[in-house]
Each structure stands twice: as structure tokens, then as C-alpha cells.
Amino acid sequence: MGIDSLIGGTIWDEYSQIVTDLMNNPRNLGEITEEKAKEMGATLIVADFGAESCGDAVRLYWAVDPETDIILESKFKSFGCGTAIASSDTMAELCRGKTVDEAVKITNIDVELAMRDTPDVPAVPAQKMHCSVMAYDVIKKAAAQYKGVSMESFEEEVIVCECARISLSTLQEVIRLNDLTTIEQIADYTKAGAFCKSCIRPGGHEEKEIYLVDLLGEYAKEKVSKAVGNNDNQDFDQMTVVQKIKAVERVIDENIRQMLIMDGGDLEILDIKEHELCTDIYIRYLGACVGCESSSTGTLYAIEGTLNQKLGSMIRVVTV
Amino acid sequence: MNVYLDNNATTIVAPQVFIEMEPYFVQKYGNPNSLHAYASDTHPGLKTAMEKIYAGINAPTEDSVVITACATESNNWVLKSIYFQQILNGDKDHIIVSEVEHPSVLSTVKFLENLGCKVTYLPINNEGIIEADNLSDMITDKTAIVSIMWANNETGAIFPIDEISQICKEKNVLFHTDATQAVGKIVVDLQSLNVDYLTFSAHKFHGPKGVGALYIKKGKELIPLLHGGAQMDGYRSGTLNVAAIVGMGKAMEMAAEAVESKKMDEVRRLRDEFEDNLLQIADTFVVTPREIRTPNTILISFRGVEGESMLWDLNRAGIAASTGSACASEDLESNPVMEAIGAEADLAHTAIRFSLSRYTTQEEIDYTLKAVNSAVLRLRGISSSYAYSPPESIDTGKENNGHR
Structure with a gap:
């Protein structure tokens, strides 16, 4: 919100002069041939990362001195936008003269920093940070090929936001310590999710194993179970009505709902009435459960039985 | 120009x-x-x-x-x-x-x-x-x-x-x-x-x-x-x-x-000529047959050339075109129409749209054609995938990195 975000500028306006120049005239563009590598007495590594169908692809060529592990020459080719080409070029530049072990430590953040005109102005707009991640990944790919190991062996921890390189453990800690509840807060505290936004929730540019919404959900659950205490151990009859409804919902979610849904049905909880010796739960069947014969016999007894067992109380289920 | x-x-x-x-x-x-x-x-x-x-x-x-x-x-x-x-x-x-x-x-x-x-x-x-x-x-x-x-x-x-x-x-x-x-x-x-x-x-x-x-x-x-x-x-x-x-x-x-007079026919003629010439470039594809298209529009793919980088080179030449693809828009997704028609995945990020008007001139089209040709040449030269078939041992890193 605010004056600066109301009329969007073009992303190109936010490219640094360095990015613009590299896009126009990349310095390390090209290939290293087998013959050239031999002449140098070096091992040739050709690593590909990304795919055209994703919108970005890069190939990195290294000529590595087998004695010292030093990268003698480093070239690239790239299918991608201006940021992808400029950051591939910068990455190739940063690799030259380093050992393979040193090169693996170069991240997309180093690449972005190297492309800044002034230290405190980002070289590319936030949503373009993503296009520089590929430059980092291809280094790992090349190093893995050189050393004959898997790429994953260079990842010390699980990275949730690749643009900002924020790890799972950092995120979990920051969320808990600062009691964060929104995506915006996470971005403010860690910068995770502020760039290409793929890591926020499923459906973005990239598929992830874990998303920021999952982390928020995890923490929210943790808080609820702390607040309510563990329902399995708490006396159902001592709960407030709201707690009771939640506890019943939870048991139904965990033990019953899935089976109903598989048969094309479902149920909703309408009300709870407390009596001296028992509690009545009023439910309504939905979908295929409506009019199903066993819904008033077998299924109903199964629901009652499960609730009684899980909540350790006398519960009657009444259908409406 | x-x-x-x-x-x-x-x-x-x-x-x-x-x-x-x-x-x-x-x-x-x-x-x-x-x-x-x-x-x-x-x-x-x-x-x-x-x-x-x-x-x-x-x-x-x-x-x-x-x-x-x-x-x-x-x-x-x-x-x-x-x-x-x-x-x-x-x-x-x-x-x-x-x-x-x-x-x-x-x-x-x-x-x-x-x-x-x-x-x-x-x-x-x-x-x-x-x-x-x-x-x-x-x-x-x-x-x-x-x-x-x-x-x-x-x-x-x-x-x-x-x-x-x-x-x-x-x-x-x-x-x-x-x-x-x-x-x-x-x-x-x-x-x-x-x-x-x-x-x-x-x-x-x-x-x-x-x-x-x-x-x-x-x-x-x-x-x-x-x-x-x-x-x-x-x-x-x-x-x-x-x-x-x-x-x-x-x-x-x-x-x-x-629309009633010949003016729109002239736009169509210019568009058709432009399109014929663009299609002379190798590995170039147009989606909808021109008979069932508005007379001013071409959506064209140049294999191996990413859409935004094409726009970049055209813009340097003073030419305004557009792409619905990946990097030019905020959301990084490929052109939705290219996805909907089931275009080859490799082409989803290569679509460029040229849309003419009755103010477009022959001279402008001739100039643009030259600029497109040299942009395609330059960008295919940078491209990691064009005119190159990777050996089978090189995988793209696609499977194990979820980079879809």
C-alpha cells in the first residue's frame, strides 16, 4: 500500500546499470571446448540447471586444475530474462580463480550484491531475485559433477525461501520467538517470501516441500494445543462448551470425517447440549450420508463409540 | 526509429x-x-x-x-x-x-x-x-x-x-x-x-x-x-x-x-507480410491461423529465445511489443494462452505479441523485421539450449529440485 505501490513501475527501471550492461554485453558468455580444457591441462565440467519450460536455463563451463582444484576458466550460456543472463555472467566471473570448495560457497545473494551500483540499492527488483537463484544452483551442480557427489551434499540445511536463503530452522525460531502470525510479518522479520513469493503457499512459480503457510499453521496449532492443553488428558466434562465443540470436531476430523468423505458424504456439528449425566451432540449429515440407511444405525453407533472412547465421557449423538 | x-x-x-x-x-x-x-x-x-x-x-x-x-x-x-x-x-x-x-x-x-x-x-x-x-x-x-x-x-x-x-x-x-x-x-x-x-x-x-x-x-x-x-x-x-x-x-x-473501408485491409496486408517474413526465421511458430485472427495481431514464438530478453533487445532498438510470459510480469508464470493451447513446454516462455494499428507503416515493419532478426541471432547465441542437444548423462536438475 501507499503512494509508491499504487502505480507500478516497470521492472526494468529497477535494474542496476551493471545488470543492464551485462545483459547487453555479457563478459563470460561462451563455451569451453574439450580441446581448450586439454590445452590448459584442466578437467572440463559442463553443468546444466533449469529448463526452458521453466523460463530459465543455464549451462556453466568450468576448466578446473585437477592438482589444485582451482577454476582456471569459467563460462556460461543461458536461456532467460535479463536478470538470469546478468546473474549467470556474474556468477561465472565470481567462480574464476577460486577453488571448487570456495566456489560452492557463492550464493545468489553474493551474485546480487556484486551487481549493485550502490551498496544499499538492490540490483534487481524483488520479484526478479528468483532468477538469480539458478546461478547458485548451477555452481553446486558443477561442483557435484567435479567431485562425483550429489548436489544435496552441499546443502547443510533445508532452505525454505531460496531467494533470501532463509532456512527452515531460522524461520521456525523467528516465528516462535516473535509470535508471528502473518506472511507479511515473516517477510518483515526475515525477508522470506518477499521476493518471488513461491515459498508462501502452493501454486506459485515453484513447487516446494514446505511453505510459509505450513509453518504458520504449525505454530498456530502448537499455540492452540498449549492453550487448551492436551485434550486427550483433559476431562471432557470440565471443558467449556467451546472447548467441547473443538474437541469433538478434532476427534471427528481425525477418526471419522475421512471415511464419510470417501463414501461421498460428510457431517456438520450443529450444537451441543449439556445434561447432568451425558452430553448430546447434534449433527447433520451431508452429501451421500443423507438418507443412507446405516447413517441412523451402524455409522451413528460408530461415531458415538469413537467419541465416547476418545473423550472418555458419556456422549449421545443426535441427528437432525 | x-x-x-x-x-x-x-x-x-x-x-x-x-x-x-x-x-x-x-x-x-x-x-x-x-x-x-x-x-x-x-x-x-x-x-x-x-x-x-x-x-x-x-x-x-x-x-x-x-x-x-x-x-x-x-x-x-x-x-x-x-x-x-x-x-x-x-x-x-x-x-x-x-x-x-x-x-x-x-x-x-x-x-x-x-x-x-x-x-x-x-x-x-x-x-x-x-x-x-x-x-x-x-x-x-x-x-x-x-x-x-x-x-x-x-x-x-x-x-x-x-x-x-x-x-x-x-x-x-x-x-x-x-x-x-x-x-x-x-x-x-x-x-x-x-x-x-x-x-x-x-x-x-x-x-x-x-x-x-x-x-x-x-x-x-x-x-x-x-x-x-x-x-x-x-x-x-x-x-x-x-x-x-x-x-x-x-x-x-x-x-x-x-473497418468498412480498405484501411483495415491495409493493416491486415502489412501484418500478413510481416508474419510471412518472421516465419522465414528458423524454428518459429505462430499459434492461431491468420484467417480466424483479428487483422492486427501476431503471437509468435522463437525457439530458444526467452520472451523478456527478446523484449529487451527490441526495446533497445526502439520497438514496443509485449509478452505475457514469465519474467516480464510480476507473477513469473508462462503465457497462460500458450499453456491453454497445450503448446510445447519449451515454447511457453518464448511467445512475443506484435499488434499493429492503422497508424503502423511499411517502413516501421521493415525496420522491426531487421531488429527481430538480429535479436534472435544474438539471443540464440547466448541461449544454453538452442542448437544444442545435451548428452544423456546431463540431466537438467529438474527432477530433484522441484523447479517446475
């Missing part, structure tokens, strides 16, 4: 349009709804403009062409009002749109979906065209409205609106068409079709920005989206944008004249 080939995004205001608008800023600036001479001064110009707008789409005078602020407003209005009139009360529960509608339709129906409305997305075939046969089966007795664009903004594909409108009539379902990319480019005749609502916008045919319209057939009245001082017969409140309406009228008159 500067060349503007992004006329499906917006167009230059025709100089004659600008001249007609000018008096309505510092001389005839009255509010048309007031009671004094300043107001009356605006009435003749507005009346003439409305007549030209009606004539341009051959709308019966008993029907309403309500002036709005943009095509987006018109699309929002018709869909949301149908929701309020027919879906919220439970009479109907269903809307049908094509999967390649403009975001002003797609985002609106997504919003209505969240409110409980059912939405069916009609697919396009591999030529980028809606197959009307599929529509019949999708319409139920709970379908409130079908909304299908007349021509697609990306490919220029013209959809079979005649057939679709017939089906809707037979099935007794309301039919809306977003004709933003059709009006001013091809014949739009509302007396020969069964269209209940039609959207269009002035800045796509050399009128000013900030003014659009929604045609509403008599008897198919909509509740207003904007309530207030009951301007536009109570359909759309808000002080009339007098200069813009006058400009829209003049632009419509000129566009209709161009």
Missing part, C-alpha cells in the same frame, strides 16, 4: 479525436446534469458522440450503451450484478467463461466462486479457439450467464460468437461478450446477433483511456455497480466524463469507417 507494436495494450489517440475533445476541458466544462448554460453546452457534443457509439456497433436505440470507466468496470459490472440478481437469491448458481478470458473476467469469477458461485471454464483447442459444441453440454438449468470474449487479446483469435450466441438463445441463458479486442478491428453488429451484454473500451481503438462501455439489451437490465446521482439513466452513477465520451464517439466513428 521508434515503432509502437503493442496496440492490443493501448493505442495512440487519433489526432482528430484529441481535437474534438479539447473544447471540453477549458470551455465547455459544465456538469451535463446541472441546470444552466454550461451544462447545455455539453449536450450536443454528448448526443452526437452517443449516436456514433451506437452506430459503431449497430446497437438498436431502444437498448442501452452505458458509458463506464473501462472494460474492466464493464466486465465486473455484468458479472457481479448477475450474481446479485440471480445467484445470491438461489435462482441460479452457475457461470460459464472461457479459460482465456481477460483477468477482469477471470478474477471476478474467482471472487464470485469464493462467494459460492459455481464456475465452468470452457477450454480452447490447440489453435487457440473455443469449440462452441462443448458449450451446450455445460449449460444447466442453473446457469445464469455465459461470458465469452469476442477476440483474444494475446493471440487475436476470434471466437465463434455467432454460434455461441445461438446456443445461449436456445438454452435461454444470458450471454455476455467482452469485445474489447474486437470493436474497432472487425465488424461488430449487434442487430445480427443475440448478445445480451457487450463490453468495449475506447483506448483500444484510438480513443482516450478511462472510458469504456457496456451494451445492455432491452429487457436485460442490470442493477447498478455504482450507486449515486443516477446519471446514465440510473445505471451508472458518477459525473459524466464529457471529454472522454466525446473522444470515444469520434474514435468509434473513425474505427467503424476503417
Whole structure:
């Protein structure tokens, strides 16, 4: 919100002069041939990362001195936008003269920093940070090929936001310590999710194993179970009505709902009435459960039985 | 040389349009709804403009062409009002749109979906065209409205609106068409079709920005989206944008004249020649057959050349074109139309749209052709994938990194 975000500028306006120049005239563009590598007495590594169908692809060529592990020459080719080409070029530049072990430590953040005109102005707009991640990944790919190991062996921890390189453990800690509840807060505290936004929730540019919404959900659950205490151990009859409804919902979610849904049905909880010796739960069947014969016999007894067992109380289920 | 080939995004205001608008800023600036001479001064110009707008789409005078602020407003209005009139009360529960509608339709129906409305997305075939046969089966007795664009903004594909409108009539379902990319480019005749609502916008045919319209057939009245001082017969409140309406009228008159005369044929000839020459470049693909396209549009893919980098090189040469693909837009996704037609995945990020206008010259096209050729040469030289088949041992890192 605010004056600066109301009329969007073009992303190109936010490219640094360095990015613009590299896009126009990349310095390390090209290939290293087998013959050239031999002449140098070096091992040739050709690593590909990304795919055209994703919108970005890069190939990195290294000529590595087998004695010292030093990268003698480093070239690239790239299918991608201006940021992808400029950051591939910068990455190739940063690799030259380093050992393979040193090169693996170069991240997309180093690449972005190297492309800044002034230290405190980002070289590319936030949503373009993503296009520089590929430059980092291809280094790992090349190093893995050189050393004959898997790429994953260079990842010390699980990275949730690749643009900002924020790890799972950092995120979990920051969320808990600062009691964060929104995506915006996470971005403010860690910068995770502020760039290409793929890591926020499923459906973005990239598929992830874990998303920021999952982390928020995890923490929210943790808080609820702390607040309510563990329902399995708490006396159902001592709960407030709201707690009771939640506890019943939870048991139904965990033990019953899935089976109903598989048969094309479902149920909703309408009300709870407390009596001296028992509690009545009023439910309504939905979908295929409506009019199903066993819904008033077998299924109903199964629901009652499960609730009684899980909540350790006398519960009657009444259908409406 | 500067060349503007992004006329499906917006167009230059025709100089004659600008001249007609000018008096309505510092001389005839009255509010048309007031009671004094300043107001009356605006009435003749507005009346003439409305007549030209009606004539341009051959709308019966008993029907309403309500002036709005943009095509987006018109699309929002018709869909949301149908929701309020027919879906919220439970009479109907269903809307049908094509999967390649403009975001002003797609985002609106997504919003209505969240409110409980059912939405069916009609697919396009591999030529980028809606197959009307599929529509019949999708319409139920709970379908409130079908909304299908007349021509697609990306490919220029013209959809079979005649057939679709017939089906809707037979099935007794309301039919809306977003004709933003059709009006001013091809014949739009509302007396020969069964269209209940039609959207269009002035800045796509050399009128000013900030003014659009929604045609509403008599008897198919909509509740207003904007309530207030009951301007536009109570359909759309808000002080009339007098200069813009006058400009829209003049632009419509000129566009209709161009469609009827040879001017649009000249655009088509230039486009066809340009396209033939572009297709001389190896590994180049065009989606929709040109016979069923608006006369000004080409969506073309150059294998191995990413869309934004192509725009970059063209921009350096002073040429404006567009891409719906990945990196040029905020959301990083590939061109939705390319995905919908089931184009080869490798081509999804390579689509470039050139859209001409009746102001495009032969000289501009010749210059652009040269610039495209040298851009393709340079960018294929940088490309990691063009003219290179990786050995089988090199995998792309795709499988283990979820980089889809």
C-alpha cells in the first residue's frame, strides 16, 4: 500500500546499470571446448540447471586444475530474462580463480550484491531475485559433477525461501520467538517470501516441500494445543462448551470425517447440549450420508463409540 | 526509429479525436446534469458522440450503451450484478467463461466462486479457439450467464460468437461478450446477433483511456455497480466524463469507417507480410491461423529465445511489443494462452505479441523485421539450449529440485 505501490513501475527501471550492461554485453558468455580444457591441462565440467519450460536455463563451463582444484576458466550460456543472463555472467566471473570448495560457497545473494551500483540499492527488483537463484544452483551442480557427489551434499540445511536463503530452522525460531502470525510479518522479520513469493503457499512459480503457510499453521496449532492443553488428558466434562465443540470436531476430523468423505458424504456439528449425566451432540449429515440407511444405525453407533472412547465421557449423538 | 507494436495494450489517440475533445476541458466544462448554460453546452457534443457509439456497433436505440470507466468496470459490472440478481437469491448458481478470458473476467469469477458461485471454464483447442459444441453440454438449468470474449487479446483469435450466441438463445441463458479486442478491428453488429451484454473500451481503438462501455439489451437490465446521482439513466452513477465520451464517439466513428473501408485491409496486408517474413526465421511458430485472427495481431514464438530478453533487445532498438510470459510480469508464470493451447513446454516462455494499428507503416515493419532478426541471432547465441542437444548423462536438475 501507499503512494509508491499504487502505480507500478516497470521492472526494468529497477535494474542496476551493471545488470543492464551485462545483459547487453555479457563478459563470460561462451563455451569451453574439450580441446581448450586439454590445452590448459584442466578437467572440463559442463553443468546444466533449469529448463526452458521453466523460463530459465543455464549451462556453466568450468576448466578446473585437477592438482589444485582451482577454476582456471569459467563460462556460461543461458536461456532467460535479463536478470538470469546478468546473474549467470556474474556468477561465472565470481567462480574464476577460486577453488571448487570456495566456489560452492557463492550464493545468489553474493551474485546480487556484486551487481549493485550502490551498496544499499538492490540490483534487481524483488520479484526478479528468483532468477538469480539458478546461478547458485548451477555452481553446486558443477561442483557435484567435479567431485562425483550429489548436489544435496552441499546443502547443510533445508532452505525454505531460496531467494533470501532463509532456512527452515531460522524461520521456525523467528516465528516462535516473535509470535508471528502473518506472511507479511515473516517477510518483515526475515525477508522470506518477499521476493518471488513461491515459498508462501502452493501454486506459485515453484513447487516446494514446505511453505510459509505450513509453518504458520504449525505454530498456530502448537499455540492452540498449549492453550487448551492436551485434550486427550483433559476431562471432557470440565471443558467449556467451546472447548467441547473443538474437541469433538478434532476427534471427528481425525477418526471419522475421512471415511464419510470417501463414501461421498460428510457431517456438520450443529450444537451441543449439556445434561447432568451425558452430553448430546447434534449433527447433520451431508452429501451421500443423507438418507443412507446405516447413517441412523451402524455409522451413528460408530461415531458415538469413537467419541465416547476418545473423550472418555458419556456422549449421545443426535441427528437432525 | 521508434515503432509502437503493442496496440492490443493501448493505442495512440487519433489526432482528430484529441481535437474534438479539447473544447471540453477549458470551455465547455459544465456538469451535463446541472441546470444552466454550461451544462447545455455539453449536450450536443454528448448526443452526437452517443449516436456514433451506437452506430459503431449497430446497437438498436431502444437498448442501452452505458458509458463506464473501462472494460474492466464493464466486465465486473455484468458479472457481479448477475450474481446479485440471480445467484445470491438461489435462482441460479452457475457461470460459464472461457479459460482465456481477460483477468477482469477471470478474477471476478474467482471472487464470485469464493462467494459460492459455481464456475465452468470452457477450454480452447490447440489453435487457440473455443469449440462452441462443448458449450451446450455445460449449460444447466442453473446457469445464469455465459461470458465469452469476442477476440483474444494475446493471440487475436476470434471466437465463434455467432454460434455461441445461438446456443445461449436456445438454452435461454444470458450471454455476455467482452469485445474489447474486437470493436474497432472487425465488424461488430449487434442487430445480427443475440448478445445480451457487450463490453468495449475506447483506448483500444484510438480513443482516450478511462472510458469504456457496456451494451445492455432491452429487457436485460442490470442493477447498478455504482450507486449515486443516477446519471446514465440510473445505471451508472458518477459525473459524466464529457471529454472522454466525446473522444470515444469520434474514435468509434473513425474505427467503424476503417473497418468498412480498405484501411483495415491495409493493416491486415502489412501484418500478413510481416508474419510471412518472421516465419522465414528458423524454428518459429505462430499459434492461431491468420484467417480466424483479428487483422492486427501476431503471437509468435522463437525457439530458444526467452520472451523478456527478446523484449529487451527490441526495446533497445526502439520497438514496443509485449509478452505475457514469465519474467516480464510480476507473477513469473508462462503465457497462460500458450499453456491453454497445450503448446510445447519449451515454447511457453518464448511467445512475443506484435499488434499493429492503422497508424503502423511499411517502413516501421521493415525496420522491426531487421531488429527481430538480429535479436534472435544474438539471443540464440547466448541461449544454453538452442542448437544444442545435451548428452544423456546431463540431466537438467529438474527432477530433484522441484523447479517446475
